[in-house]
Amino acid sequence: MTATGLHRQVPGSFLRGETAAVLALAGLRLTRLYLISRRIPVALALLAGIGALLWAALHWQWNIAGGPAAAHFFPLTIETGAAAVISVTTHGPFGEPERAAGRWLPWLRLGAALALTAIAFGALAAGATAGTLPGGTLALLRDLGGMTGVGLLSAVFIGGAFGWAGPMAFLLITEGALAHRSTTPWAWPTRLPHDRGGAICACLVVAAGLVLITVRGPREPGRDAGEAS
Amino acid sequence: MASAEVGHRAARTFGAAPQGTARLLRVNLRRNSMPWILLLIAALFWFDSYRPSIATSPLYGMRTFWNLGQGHTIIDFGPFVAGVAAWMGSREGRRGLGDLVTTTARPRWAAQLATWAATTIWAVAAYLVFVCVMFAAYARQGVGGSPPWWWVAVGATAVAAFSAAGFALGAYWPSRFAAAVAAFGGFVAMALSSRTGFSHTSGWALILPTNSNGSFDGSVQADSGIFYPWLPDLPIVRIMFLAGIAVAALGLTGLPARAGGPWLRRAAVAVTLAGVALAGTGIELATTAKVAANGIVIPALHDAANDAPLAYRPVCGHAAGVPLCLNPAYARWMPNLTTALAPVLLEVRGLAGAPVRATQVPASYPSGNGGPPQVITLGGQPPVLRLSLGLVNLPGPCGFCSGPVVSKAFANQVRLMFAHAFAGAGSGRGTQAQQAVQAAMLRVAGLPFAAQPRLIANTEDFLASGPRPQPAPSSANGPVYAAAARLAGLSAAARHAWLASHLAALRAGRLALKDLP
Numbered sequence: 102m103t104a105t106g107l108h109r110q111v112p113g114s115f116l117r118g119e120t121a122a123v124l125a126l127a128g129l130r131l132t133r134l135y136l137i138s139r140r141i142p143v144a145l146a147l148l149a150g151i152g153a154l155l156w157a158a159l160h161w162q163w164n165i166a167g168g169p170a171a172a173h174f175f176p177l178t179i180e181t182g183a184a185a186v187i188s189v190t191t192h193g194p195f196g197e198p199e200r201a202a203g204r205w206l207p208w209l210r211l212g213a214a215l216a217l218t219a220i221a222f223g224a225l226a227a228g229a230t231a232g233t234l235p236g237g238t239l240a241l242l243r244d245l246g247g248m249t250g251v252g253l254l255s256a257v258f259i260g261g262a263f264g265w266a267g268p269m270a271f272l273l274i275t276e277g278a279l280a281h282r283s284t285t286p287w288a289w290p291t292r293l294p295h296d297r298g299g300a301i302c303a304c305l306v307v308a309a310g311l312v313l314i315t316v317r318g319p320r321e322p323g324r325d326a327g328e329a330s
Numbered sequence: 331m332a333s334a335e336v337g338h339r340a341a342r343t344f345g346a347a348p349q350g351t352a353r354l355l356r357v358n359l360r361r362n363s364m365p366w367i368l369l370l371i372a373a374l375f376w377f378d379s380y381r382p383s384i385a386t387s388p389l390y391g392m393r394t395f396w397n398l399g400q401g402h403t404i405i406d407f408g409p410f411v412a413g414v415a416a417w418m419g420s421r422e423g424r425r426g427l428g429d430l431v432t433t434t435a436r437p438r439w440a441a442q443l444a445t446w447a448a449t450t451i452w453a454v455a456a457y458l459v460f461v462c463v464m465f466a467a468y469a470r471q472g473v474g475g476s477p478p479w480w481w482v483a484v485g486a487t488a489v490a491a492f493s494a495a496g497f498a499l500g501a502y503w504p505s506r507f508a509a510a511v512a513a514f515g516g517f518v519a520m521a522l523s524s525r526t527g528f529s530h531t532s533g534w535a536l537i538l539p540t541n542s543n544g545s546f547d548g549s550v551q552a553d554s555g556i557f558y559p560w561l562p563d564l565p566i567v568r569i570m571f572l573a574g575i576a577v578a579a580l581g582l583t584g585l586p587a588r589a590g591g592p593w594l595r596r597a598a599v600a601v602t603l604a605g606v607a608l609a610g611t612g613i614e615l616a617t618t619a620k621v622a623a624n625g626i627v628i629p630a631l632h633d634a635a636n637d638a639p640l641a642y643r644p645v646c647g648h649a650a651g652v653p654l655c656l657n658p659a660y661a662r663w664m665p666n667l668t669t670a671l672a673p674v675l676l677e678v679r680g681l682a683g684a685p686v687r688a689t690q691v692p693a694s695y696p697s698g699n700g701g702p703p704q705v706i707t708l709g710g711q712p713p714v715l716r717l718s719l720g721l722v723n724l725p726g727p728c729g730f731c732s733g734p735v736v737s738k739a740f741a742n743q744v745r746l747m748f749a750h751a752f753a754g755a756g757s758g759r760g761t762q763a764q765q766a767v768q769a770a771m772l773r774v775a776g777l778p779f780a781a782q783p784r785l786i787a788n789t790e791d792f793l794a795s796g797p798r799p800q801p802a803p804s805s806a807n808g809p810v811y812a813a814a815a816r817l818a819g820l821s822a823a824a825r826h827a828w829l830a831s832h833l834a835a836l837r838a839g840r841l842a843l844k845d846l847p
């Protein structure tokens with residue numbers, strides 16, 4: 102038995118490689134667990150369904166006779182549905198222990214919200230290929246982004262489980278604004294796709310939503326909410 | 331001794347069941363998420379249902395067209411109620427308490443129904459309170475007519491149906507997404523209802539809760555709740571349909587094996603089928619609906635007592651000495667009408683065919699052919715001017731018009747319609763001589779010839795019914811306006827004398843333009 106030919110490993114190199122792999126695995130595991138705990142797979146299925154619904158609405162021309170409020174009602178409702186799904190995914194079932202132990206939690210929340218918004222946009226843009234979406238893709242991006250911001254804000258203030266209520270309420274406000282020809286930029290779907298005021302307001306809302314959901318997270322469930330599966 | 335004990339226990343058991351149910355309901359009322367969402371719904375109700383309505387004429391038919399006729403109170407409540415009901419329905423499943431609850435003495439279905447009942451009590455009670463507060467605000471604003479209470483009942487039933495549908499979804503799918511999906515589904519359902527309802531004025535689509543197309547006062551400018559009662563036929567059918575949906579959805583929650591014993595599940599099957607049958611009956615009845623003068627009539631449900639006109643004490647005034655009487659619901663527009671009618675009544679005062687009095691008559695639901703009937707007609711012996719004011723937009727706020735109706739524009743419209751009726755033009759544009767007399771009367775009343783073609787175009791729906799072979803004249807030129815200028819240029823006495831001697835022939839259509847002075 103001889104040690105001839107054996108090369109001494111550089112001290113620490115094995116450890117560094119192993120640590121990096123372990124860390125990467127741990128990161129992946131953490132991400133996977135986070136996504137599962139937020140029911141992201143179900144959310145992805147729902148977003149795909151919402152995209153299909155938009156496709157059906159445009160393909161079979163589910164138009165409502167009437168003014169701009171009627172013309173926008175189906176597309177806006179469908180975009181609202183996507184924003185509602187994204188906001189509900191922010192709900193966490195673990196509460197205090199997760200917050201105490203998870204220093205990556207804010208980044209996971211931010212990443213999940215951004216990724217889901219992008220996926221929702223992709224699903225809706227794919228659905229929009231079946232016909233003519235009022236305002237086109239640019240308006241879709243602005244409206245979906247803004248509504249997601251509203252959803253994230255409502256998750257921050259009333260809880261992720263009821264985060265859907267914010268976009269739904271905003272839908273009614275927008276419909277009222279469209280019906281009464283109001284053009285406030287805060288009801289951005291009433292503005293033209295290239296309108297700067299509407300885009301700025303939508304960006305402000307989505308930025309506020311992302312910042313708050315990242316830093317503060319959703320409001321913790323009340324006494325009645327219980328575990329959310 | 332033994333029998334006495336048995337009797338005593340039976341009595342306690344008999345009394346204990348309702349007490350237990352009441353306690354269960356009380357607990358569910360206390361531990362319910364619905365009150366929290368009601369704050370949001372209250373804000374939306376104010377924004378979406380109340381606020382737009384006060385921009386319409388202060389008549390119940392107009393005020394409630396947007397919020398009850400087009401179903402905005404249901405849109406404001408329904409999806410949110412469905413979402414919260416789904417959250418409540420999924421409570422046991424989300425918390426993993428299904429097995430635990432199944433082992434309790436009370437069947438799981440009964441406990442679920444208690445949860446649904448508590449959720450629905452909150453929602454329906456809030457709906458009724460909000461609507462009553464809205465009506466109280468209308469009453470303070472002096473809104474004329476009577477509220478459409480049957481349509482309020484439709485809305486309350488719709489809220490219960492949304493609650494039941496959402497609850498069933500939550501019970502079957504205990505997911506965090508159930509609430510969002512239920513609310514989203516509620517919006518999509520209302521959108522589909524509007525899509526079909528806005529384009530269908532008859533048939534099964536009348537069952538849809540947002541369909542007001544030709545079936546609600548505000549959409550047809552009729553006088554429901556003012557001259558005749560709001561007919562309950564269509565609301566009853568919609569209540570049947572929505573209640574059927576609610577019952578069927580609740581029955582579905584009793585079908586799974588964990589819901590209870592075999593008898594209970596058989597009862598759930600029966601309840602589900604009964605709900606489906608009720609909803610189907612409602613749809614079938616809706617297909618038999620007919621438009622009558624006072625609303626939608628469904629023969630199988632119609633009560634002839636509802637056709638009796640409402641009694642009222644008219645409010646009277648005078649226009650150029652001619653008595654004018656209106657329904658008290660329209661009393662606020664008396665000054666506008668007397669001002670509008672005075673100049674044209676002065677022109678014809680003393681003529682044999684001039685009206686001796688003017689009175690308001692009900693505006694009726696359209697028969698569906700030929701457009702709306704004339705707003706102003708003249709007939710009878712002695713001649714009486716009849717005004718169907720429900721058909722026109724009255725001065726003041728006008729809802730979804732381009733702007734409020736100004737008094738001057740209203741006065742010009744009334745004068746035009748009076749001149750049209752006085753000249754005997756009937757339901758068409760009239761002969762050229764009649765058109766010339768009409769133009770001359772308007773000119774003497776202060777409306778220049780140049781402004782008349784536009785006024786006629788804007789008012790034509792109420793002047794001529796049926797197909798129109800030619801468009802209305804776009805400018806005040808041609809032989810008609812030349813003859814009108816000659817007539818208007820006469821002195822008042824000469825014009826009066828010419829009308830006195832030629833009015834009968836003019837109305838009979840026997841005069842040509844050359845016969846005018």
